[in-house]
Amino acid sequence: MTKSLPINGTDYVEFYVGNAKQAAHFYQSAFGFQPLAYAGLETGLKDRASYVVRQDKITLVLTAALTPDSPVAEHQKMHGDGVKVIALWVDDAKQAFEETVARGAKPYKEPQASKDENGEVVMSGIHTYGDTVHMFVERKNYKGDFLPGFIKWEPEYQPEDAGLLYVDHIVGNVGWNEMDTVANFYSHVFGFEQLISFDDKDISTEYTALKSKVMANDNMWIKFPINEPAKGKKKSQIEEYLDFYGGPGPQHLALATDDIVKTISALRDRGVDFLHVPDTYYGTVTERVGEIDEDLDVLKKHKILIDRDDSGYLLQLFTKPVEDRPTFFFEIIQRKGAQSFGKGNFQALFESIEREQESRGTL
Ligand code: FE2
Numbered sequence: 001m002t003k004s005l006p007i008n009g010t011d012y013v014e015f016y017v018g019n020a021k022q023a024a025h026f027y028q029s030a031f032g033f034q035p036l037a038y039a040g041l042e043t044g045l046k047d048r049a050s051y052v053v054r055q056d057k058i059t060l061v062l063t064a065a066l067t068p069d070s071p072v073a074e075h076q077k078m079h080g081d082g083v084k085v086i087a088l089w090v091d092d093a094k095q096a097f098e099e100t101v102a103r104g105a106k107p108y109k110e111p112q113a114s115k116d117e118n119g120e121v122v123m124s125g126i127h128t129y130g131d132t133v134h135m136f137v138e139r140k141n142y143k144g145d146f147l148p149g150f151i152k153w154e155p156e157y158q159p160e161d162a163g164l165l166y167v168d169h170i171v172g173n174v175g176w177n178e179m180d181t182v183a184n185f186y187s188h189v190f191g192f193e194q195l196i197s198f199d200d201k202d203i204s205t206e207y208t209a210l211k212s213k214v215m216a217n218d219n220m221w222i223k224f225p226i227n228e229p230a231k232g233k234k235k236s237q238i239e240e241y242l243d244f245y246g247g248p249g250p251q252h253l254a255l256a257t258d259d260i261v262k263t264i265s266a267l268r269d270r271g272v273d274f275l276h277v278p279d280t281y282y283g284t285v286t287e288r289v290g291e292i293d294e295d296l297d298v299l300k301k302h303k304i305l306i307d308r309d310d311s312g313y314l315l316q317l318f319t320k321p322v323e324d325r326p327t328f329f330f331e332i333i334q335r336k337g338a339q340s341f342g343k344g345n346f347q348a349l350f351e352s353i354e355r356e357q358e359s360r361g362t363l
Contacts, residue, residue: 002103002191004218005096007088010167011137012052012059012146013253014085016075017323020064023081024051025157026322027060030270031330032162037150041066044149048072051153052146057166058255059146061085075131081323083250085135086128086170088222093138097124103189108133118144126189129174129182129226130248162270163263168254168333169214169223169341173241175248179211179228182248186215186224195223196340199230210238214341225341227251237353240362244325252318252329260315260334261294264302267332273320275352277303288344289313293336307344312337318349326360 017023027033033053040049047070050063063084065073075084090096094111101107109125119142125135137147145152174182186192195214209230216223229238241251257263268274282300286292289308294315299306305316315334321327333342342349357363 002188004191004193005090005099006092007090007217007219007222009057009089009221010170011087011089011135011139012061012085013083013167013170014050014061014063014087015081016072016079016084017062017064017081018076020049020051020062023062023064024053027053027062028157028159030272031055031267032160032164032270033058033060034158034161035153035155037146038153039150043151050150052150055161055164058164078246079131079249080245080325080327082245082328083132083170083253085125085133086250087135087137090136090138091140093122093124093136096136096138097126100126100189104185105189109135114148116144116148118142118148121147123147128185129172129178130245132172132249159270160266162266163257163259164255164332165258166256168256168331168335169225170253171225171227171251173227173238173245173248173251175242176229178248179213179226182226183213183215186226190215190217192217192222192224198343210236234354234363235357237350237357240357240360241327243362245327250328252331254316254331254333257332257334260304260317260332261298261302263332263334264304264317267319268302274303275318275320275349276355277305277317277348277352281305281348305342305345305348307338307340307342309338309340311339314338314340314342316342316345320356326356326362 033055036054037052047067050061052061097111105126108127111124113120113122121142122138125133192215195216197213199211209232210227211230212225212227214225227238229236289306313336317332319330321329
């Protein structure tokens with residue numbers, strides 16, 4: 001069995017978007033991210049501008065093209081706004097590159113060191129599903145806030161945070177019959193283990209279905225569920241994603257909080273749209289999940305979902321897509337012991353997603 005590649009956590013997630021300045025404002029105002037760094041024409045870049053925002057351990061980079069021939073423009077034209085880079089924090093970016101490439105990964109960026117007055121960062125990169133890439137970031141000899149090449153971004157507007165703490169998992173949608181290939185990629189190239197798998201018997205409604213395998217590294221700080229569509233009477237939400245994204249790509253980022261009621265209520269106040277949860281969900285949920293610490297009426301008021309596994313329970317809720325195409329969205333999650341991903345909520349959620357698909361004419 002392949003040894004798990006040493007990874008310290010998610011370093012950053014980079015979105016390629018149509019307008020990075022406005023996207024950064026959205027993540028500040030709606031999600032409570034704090035401004036951190038900037039790179040663009042003023043720092044010597046010619047083809048792109050990037051705004052970096054952070055909330056506790058979550059770092060997002062919003063990047064837009066400045067010229068039509070930028071690879072960022074190409075990506076955005078094809079996929080709309082979406083995740084390009086899932087960056088992983090490692091101790092040795094050269095070794096991570098060499099090991100993964102030796103095990104079959106396609107190179108994206110050869111290891112390269114960059115320096116500024118705060119020290120040195122080494123970065124390298126490989127391709128994963130679709131046009132998505134993993135960058136390896138080695139920052140043990142660096143004391144700066146983000147990366148060399150970026151300057152501090154300190155706008156006057158600095159709204160309060162929303163209690164988001166870290167990336168819990170990042171889900172990828174892949175094409176028909178591609179789930180096993182991608183899961184094997186994470187197993188062979190990264191040495192990840194399969195944590196859980198779901199098939200269409202677990203995840204289906206009358207109309208739509210999907211399959212999923214969750215791949216995780218040895219310290220469990222990196223969890224990548226991989227979904228593929230399954231046959232149903234009507235079009236699966238994964239197919240809808242693939243149609244609009246133009247192929248495989250990241251479907252959602254799950255962000256953890258330790259006070260989901262406070263976080264969801266702050267996000268709703270700031271204008272974040274969540275999937276609808278019917279009141280009837282709360283009529284039967286206690287039979288399924290048993291005793292919980294929270295007041296069920298409060299969870300019902302904020303439409304927070306509950307699920308339980310052998311090691312505890314979790315609270316979660318999903319946003320609607322955060323861009324024009326029905327593609328990428330966020331999950332907000334609070335774990336109270338549970339290691340799983342909310343399988344018990346799939347039924348209620350899918351029915352809600354199908355209602356949204358129906359209204360878009362894509363079911
Ligand atoms: Fe999730």
